[in-house]
Structure formats: C-alpha cells, structure tokens
Amino acid sequence: MNHLSDEQIQDFLDGNLPEREEEIRAHIESCTRCREEVDRYRSLYLELAAAPENALAPGFADRVVAGLQPEASNGKFTVDRLVLAAAALGCLVTTIILIGWEPISTLGAGLMRGMMSLWFDTAGSAWLAAHLETPLLVAAVAVVALVATADRLVLKPMRDAAVQR
Amino acid sequence: MNDDTAIVAAVLNGNSNSFKLLVVKYERLVSHIVSRLTTTAEDREDVRQEVFLRAFRGLSGFKFESKFSTWISKIAYNTGLNHLERRGAPISIERLPEVPEQQADEAADPEEIAVNNDISTRLQDEVAQLPPVYRLALTLYHLEEFSYEEIADVMRLPMGTVKSHLFRARKLLKERLLSKYRREEIWD
Numbered sequence: 001m002n003h004l005s006d007e008q009i010q011d012f013l014d015g016n017l018p019e020r021e022e023e024i025r026a027h028i029e030s031c032t033r034c035r036e037e038v039d040r041y042r043s044l045y046l047e048l049a050a051a052p053e054n055a056l057a058p059g060f061a062d063r064v065v066a067g068l069q070p071e072a073s074n075g076k077f078t079v080d081r082l083v084l085a086a087a088a089l090g091c092l093v094t095t096i097i098l099i100g101w102e103p104i105s106t107l108g109a110g111l112m113r114g115m116m117s118l119w120f121d122t123a124g125s126a127w128l129a130a131h132l133e134t135p136l137l138v139a140a141v142a143v144v145a146l147v148a149t150a151d152r153l154v155l156k157p158m159r160d161a162a163v164q165r
Numbered sequence: 166m167n168d169d170t171a172i173v174a175a176v177l178n179g180n181s182n183s184f185k186l187l188v189v190k191y192e193r194l195v196s197h198i199v200s201r202l203t204t205t206a207e208d209r210e211d212v213r214q215e216v217f218l219r220a221f222r223g224l225s226g227f228k229f230e231s232k233f234s235t236w237i238s239k240i241a242y243n244t245g246l247n248h249l250e251r252r253g254a255p256i257s258i259e260r261l262p263e264v265p266e267q268q269a270d271e272a273a274d275p276e277e278i279a280v281n282n283d284i285s286t287r288l289q290d291e292v293a294q295l296p297p298v299y300r301l302a303l304t305l306y307h308l309e310e311f312s313y314e315e316i317a318d319v320m321r322l323p324m325g326t327v328k329s330h331l332f333r334a335r336k337l338l339k340e341r342l343l344s345k346y347r348r349e350e351i352w353d
Contacts (some may be wrong), residue, residue, distance in 0.1 A: 006336045044339055047288045048307035056196060057210060061188040064217045068181050 001027045004034045009041050087148030169233040175220065176224055176334055184224075187233075188217055194234060195241045201300040202245030202322075203218065212248050216241045238311075238319045242301070286344075291341050299334040306331055 003014070004024065011017050012024050028035045169190075195216050196209070203209045217242050227236055243275035292300055298320070305311040305319065317324045 006339075007332060010332055010335060040339055040343075041335070043284070044288070044335060044342075045307065046333075047285055048292075050285070054194055060192060060210075060213070061185050062216055064188045065182060065185045067214065067218065068184060068221055155311055 001031075003031065004028075004037065006037075009034075013038070013041055013045060068069055074129040086144050091146075171228065173227060173229075173233070176181050176221070181221075184217075184221055187220070190334075191237050192232065193308055195237060197304050198301060199230050199245050199343060200240040201304050202242075202249055208248065212244055216244045219244060232315075234309075235311075235315050235318055238305070238315075242319050245297075275293075284298060287342060288338065295334055295337070299330055302327060302330040303334055 001023065004027065008017070012021070017024065028038055090143070169187070172183050172186050176187070194211075195213055199209055199212045199216065203212055206334075216237070220237050221241070227233070292303065301320065302316055305316045306313075311319070313324050313327050316322075316327045320327065322330075
C-alpha cells in the first residue's frame with residue numbers, strides 16, 4: 001500500500017472510509033511515516049475540538065430578554081394582531097347577520113346609512129341603504145376576513161422567512 | 166415532545182420570559198459562530214443580541230423541520246455575514262492563502278516560541294488568520310460536532326464544498342504549524 005495522502009488521512013479520521021478502516025489501520029501500524037502523519041492530524045483534531053471557550057458575557061440572557069420586553073408588549077398592537085382581531089370580529093358579525101338577529105341587522109343598517117350619507121345625497125343614500133346595506137356589510141366583512149386569511153397564510157410566512165435572511 | 170418544542174410553544178403563547186431558556190441553551194453555539202465572523206468584543210455582543218432578537222421575531226416561522234440548533238445557526242450565520250458586509254470585509258474565499266515558504270529550522274525566534282509555548286495558542290493564532298468561512302466550517306464540525314449535512318444547510322453550500330473547505334483548512338493549519346515551528350516543539 002502506498003503512503004496515505006492528506007485527504008485519505010482526514011477521511012479516515014472523519015470516519016468516511018469504514019470499508020477500508022482495517023486496511024488503513026494495518027498500514028499505519030507498519031509505516032512510521034504515515035503513523036506520524038496520522039498522529040499530527042489526530043493532535044490537530046483534538047486541539048480544534050478543545051478550542052478555548054469564548055468568554056460568555058455574564059447576564060447576557062437577561063439582557064436579551066429585557067430587550068424583548070418592549071417588543072413583546074408592543075406585539076399586542078402589531079398589524080398581525082389587529083388584522084386577526086378584525087377578522088374574528090368580522091366572522092362574528094357576518095354570522096349574526098346571516099342568522100338574521102334583528103338588533104345587529106338594525107345596527108348594521110344604521111352604520112351603513114351613516115357611512116353612505118358621507119358619500120351620497122339623502123335620496124341616493126336611502127336607496128343604497130334600502131337595497132344594499134346588508135349585502136354591502138357582509139361583503140365588507142368578507143373582504144376583511146379574506147385579507148386576514150391571506151395575511152396569515154401567505155404574507156406572514158414571507159415576513160418570517162425574511163427574518164431568517 | 167422535546168424541551169425545545171415545549172419552550173418554543175410557551176414563547177409563542179406569549180410567555181416571552183421562556184425565551185431566556187433558549188438563550189441560555191444556545192448562547193454558546195451562537196457565540197462560537199458569531200466570534201468567527203466578527204473582530205471586536207463589542208461587535209460580538211451586538212451581533213449576538215441581534216441574532217436572538219431575530220430568532221424571537223421569526224420564532225412563529227420555525228416549524229421543527231430541522232433541529233433548533235441548525236435553525237438558529239442559520240440566523241447567526243446570516244446575521245454575521247450581514248455584519249461583515251456592513252464592515253466591508255471580504256467574504257468570498259476562492260482560495261486560501263499559501264503556506265509560508267519558511268522552513269522549520271528557520272522558525273520563529275526562541276523568544277516568540279517561549280511566549281507562544283503551547284499548541285493551543287499557536288493553533289488559535291493560525292485559525293484566526295483563516296478566512297471567516299473556513300473558520301466557521303472548522304468550528305461547526307470540530308467544536309459543535311455538526312455533520313457535513315448540517316454545516317451545508319447552515320452555510321447554504323453543497324456538501325462537497327463543505328468537505329473541501331474542511332480538508333483544505335486542516336491541511337493548511339498542519340502545514341503552517343510545521344513550517345513555523347520545529348516539529349518536536351509542537352507534536353511531541
């Protein structure tokens with residue numbers, strides 16, 4: 001067997017040559033030059049695995065967590081949570097409207113009339129309110145729910161992935 | 166359910182104090198990675214804090230498709246690279262520097278040898294001169310006992326490239342130590 005190359009020695013020490021292990025061990029036993037070279041690499045491996053610890057700054061974990069507190073509490077008001085809250089409210093209102101609970105329907109109609117009066121004259125507002133108020137409210141709520149769902153399923157994973165980049 | 170799963174679940178349920186457990190558990194790993202990609206103690210502290218802040222923000226995106234150590238190592242690596250880019254430090258490593266021509270018998274003078282009289286110190290000096298990506302591959306493999314696959318995942322490199330980095334870095338270290346110091350002073 002020829003002398004072992006640097007690559008063969010490293011592969012042997014890394015355990016990448018299980019099928020040739022006995023052959024290589026036998027060669028190392030009989031070849032002084034290869035044995036010395038293997039010993040040098042062994043020493044190098046041991047030293048690399050025992051590299052001195054980087055001094056960890058005392059109290060580091062406490063400082064990290066303290067830095068998170070404002071972020072964690074601010075999290076209550078993040079866009080994520082607001083959108084989710086709007087979606088939940090939207091789903092609740094839509095359900096109530098769909099089952100036809102009169103107080104909510106009346107309140108919804110009143111809100112819709114109020115909003116539409118900002119945009120249309122009285123006659124137009126009354127016509128729209130009479131014909132479109134419930135479907136419009138339902139549509140608006142559906143849009144909010146749709147946006148929230150899209151945010152949760154598509155945009156949020158993209159934001160999370162961006163954090164890792 | 167392993168510990169990490171329970172801790173991540175607690176943090177995601179709003180218990181941000183539980184995040185401290187993850188910081189304590191992975192501080193050493195993050196510190197090793199960051200120290201290979203930064204030069205001053207102040208930078209190291211800042212980058213380490215940024216790593217954990219990013220991990221906290223991105224925690225809901227962690228789906229346990231890999232080990233938590235691999236996931237946070239990726240964040241540490243990317244944050245460290247961003248830091249190097251901001252500092253204008255070279256990142257690409259097409260080739261390692263050549264081994265010095267100096268022969269063993271012309272090694273450093275005795276005073277220098279006396280000061281750096283143990284292999285650990287000498288080796289750390291030599292490792293510090295390697296390009297950051299080589300330093301990091303050595304650290305992850307030998308110190309953190311990551312597999313080739315895990316290192317490839319963290320550093321976004323083909324596995325063959327990881328093996329090649331490790332092989333070339335170790336060969337270079339061995340040759341540099343032999344060329345700078347008398348053989349018997351190091352290995353015997």
